[in-house]
Amino acid sequence: MKPAPDIATLRRYLQGEIDAAYIFGTLARSTRDGSVGAVFGRLAETEKRHALFWKTRLLASGAADPQPKPGVRARFLAWLARRFGAAAVLPYLARVEEIESHGYDGEPDAVAAGMPADEYGHARIVQAAALEVGGLPGKTLAMVEGRRRGGDGNALRAAVLGANDGLVSNLSLVMGVAGAMADERTILLTGIAGLVAGACSMAMGEWLSVSSAREMSVRAVATEANEIASIPEIEREDLVVIYRSKGFDDTTARRLVDGLFRSPADALDALAREELGIDPAEPGGSPWSAAATSFGLFAIGAASPVLPFIALRGWAAFAASFALSILALCAIGGATSLFTGRAPLFSIARQLLIGILAALVTFGIGRLIGVSVA
Numbered sequence: 064m065k066p067a068p069d070i071a072t073l074r075r076y077l078q079g080e081i082d083a084a085y086i087f088g089t090l091a092r093s094t095r096d097g098s099v100g101a102v103f104g105r106l107a108e109t110e111k112r113h114a115l116f117w118k119t120r121l122l123a124s125g126a127a128d129p130q131p132k133p134g135v136r137a138r139f140l141a142w143l144a145r146r147f148g149a150a151a152v153l154p155y156l157a158r159v160e161e162i163e164s165h166g167y168d169g170e171p172d173a174v175a176a177g178m179p180a181d182e183y184g185h186a187r188i189v190q191a192a193a194l195e196v197g198g199l200p201g202k203t204l205a206m207v208e209g210r211r212r213g214g215d216g217n218a219l220r221a222a223v224l225g226a227n228d229g230l231v232s233n234l235s236l237v238m239g240v241a242g243a244m245a246d247e248r249t250i251l252l253t254g255i256a257g258l259v260a261g262a263c264s265m266a267m268g269e270w271l272s273v274s275s276a277r278e279m280s281v282r283a284v285a286t287e288a289n290e291i292a293s294i295p296e297i298e299r300e301d302l303v304v305i306y307r308s309k310g311f312d313d314t315t316a317r318r319l320v321d322g323l324f325r326s327p328a329d330a331l332d333a334l335a336r337e338e339l340g341i342d343p344a345e346p347g348g349s350p351w352s353a354a355a356t357s358f359g360l361f362a363i364g365a366a367s368p369v370l371p372f373i374a375l376r377g378w379a380a381f382a383a384s385f386a387l388s389i390l391a392l393c394a395i396g397g398a399t400s401l402f403t404g405r406a407p408l409f410s411i412a413r414q415l416l417i418g419i420l421a422a423l424v425t426f427g428i429g430r431l432i433g434v435s436v437a
């Protein structure tokens with residue numbers, strides 16, 4: 064059993080709960096879907112209760128009345144949620160909750176207050192809130208519970224990865240040509256060609272990927288509809304098993320399923336969401352929109368190592384290109400931590416290591432080839 068926490072530890076616990084309550088509260092207020100908003104509201108209330116507990120403990124320990132405000136990270140995550148939607152921050156929050164819940168293991172005061180059970184049971188809180196508001200789509204529940212870490216709506220994740228592809232690939236290309244001692248005009252033309260070629264390739268790949276995924280989803284939903292028509296009893300039992308796995312007792316699960324199967328459309332909607340993880344009304348995004356977005360994001364990342372060669376010459380252009388790319392790598396590394404759950408410093412260091420290593424390798428190969436050709 065852990066010893067009683069000191070003042071610094073109590074303050075850290077309090078700040079963590081304040082931050083979580085602020086983020087979940089922001090999600091509750093900014094989410095258009097009232098069902099999902101109710102879920103976030105329930106989570107925010109849980110975190111507020113935890114915060115009050117630690118504030119009371121701090122006062123009892125002789126600390127001055129703590130009045131903590133949401134931290135910078137919490138405010139940034141809340142801004143991202145308002146800008147990109149819940150999917151942009153939920154995977155990160157799920158990871159943080161998982162880590163911090165174990166921080167209360169063996170903590171006498173927290174255990175006595177049932178806080179570890181609260182943290183471990185957030186998925187159950189989600190389900191209870193879903194029952195209150197009439198049920199949530201299985202796909203949404205899974206996203207809120209953190210099981211769909213690469214959610215379909217995660218625009219932030221796609222933006223970060225797309226820009227990263229453009230940055231690393233074009234930085235390596237530019238450094239390789241610079242290593243061969245090419246002049247600035249040649250480097251600039253090569254960088255622009257790499258930007259356009261890479262962006263076109265990414266756009267085509269994204270178009271094919273989204274189109275294929277959409278076609279597969281449509282086919283899967285059509286198959287499910289045929290099975291409901293031909294073997295309805297088996298499909299009923301499948302849905303009962305799914306609801307029982309979510310915590311419903313057998314009687315409640317069968318009552319819900321009986322109600323859904325009164326309408327084939329409702330039954331299909333429920334099975335598609337719960338069994339396939341597909342929204343029948345939206346089996347996939349627009350491939351053209353995905354292609355355009357992929358093109359633009361790759362181009363933004365690829366522009367960083369090229370821009371300095373437009374205005375500068377010689378080693379000044381080379382140094383500025385490398386420095387601008389380093390800043391971009393840091394920004395991408397920090398953003399990556401939002402959906403991997405890793406510490407920001409770790410993600411930034413890893414991103415820098417990979418990007419710089421790739422640039423140095425291609426620079427060295429370019430230098431060797433340039434000397435050989437000369």
